[in-house]
Amino acid sequence: MAQPFHAIDRLAMAVGGALILLGVPVLGLFELLDGAPYGAAAVTNDAGQVVATPLIDPNIRTGLVILGLLVFLLWGLYRMASPVMDVESTRREVPAAD
Amino acid sequence: MSTQTANPLGHDFGLQLTAPLAGYWLAIFRVLTGWWFFHAGMTKILEGGLTYTYAPIYLQSMTGTVLGPIPVWMGTNLAPLLQFWVPAGETLIGLGLMFGALTRLAAFFGTMFMTLFWVGNADFAHGLVSSDLMGLMLFVTVIVFAAGRYFGLDAIIERTAFVERHPRLRYLLG
Secondary structure, X not given: OEOOOOHHHHHHHHHHHHHHHHHXXXXXXXXXXXXXXXXXXXXXXXOOOEEEOOOOOHHHHHHHHHHHHHHHHHHHHHHHHOOOEOHHHHXXXXXXXX | OHHHHHOOOHHHHOOOOOOHHHHHXXXXXXXXXXXXXXXXXXXXXXXXXXXOOHHHHHHHOOOOOOOOOHHHHHHHHOHHHHHHHHHHHHHHHHHHHHHOXXXXXXXXXXXXHHHHHHHHHOOOOOOOOOHHHHHHHHHHHHHHOOHHHOOOOHHHHOOOHHHHHOHHHHHOOO
């Protein structure tokens, strides 16, 4: 029992994976190159005032990751709803070698 | 065959190189784990250079752990090395995982780091399973499944004549 991989499956893999990688390492690299603060959060002083903000809003980065996970969820639901092909019945019988 | 028949997802998630999902996900998983360490190491370098003075202090505070006197001894006697090794090691481990080069070797050192973090950070008030243990398990998983072979440079390096002549190098690659 197996479901063949079609273009839409590869598209879901590419988009879902790309969103996650974009959110974490790719934009993280831009964040590093932009200089301090190197983390994803704003830096505050003792009075609680924001003294430095990251280049990219962490909500955007986390949103991209969640979007990628949502793509995987939708893809999984699509796979669940797709018909399952019986590979066993399509397999050709081959006589055993001596 | 029987496994595939019993498990309808066996084809998609099988761990053969030809299986569509396992290699794909291991590669993403490996890159994210690598980024985690690369970011930790690189920010230390950018902020304080290759002298991370907190490293020996951290190890010296690890008294009364299952690791006995080893971390305290390391923190006391290997301080200059540790100050260099923590930022450099984290960065190199991260690069190794992200590019999938010398992946198992990099992940081995990652497990060493995470073992020290797990034992040193935890007071185990919420049980033994902490995020540090999960991080440790990530590196072990990278080693077990040779995650560098999936869209990583190790897939190319392992096919070189040199590695073919020295197949035990695959324990460091892959």
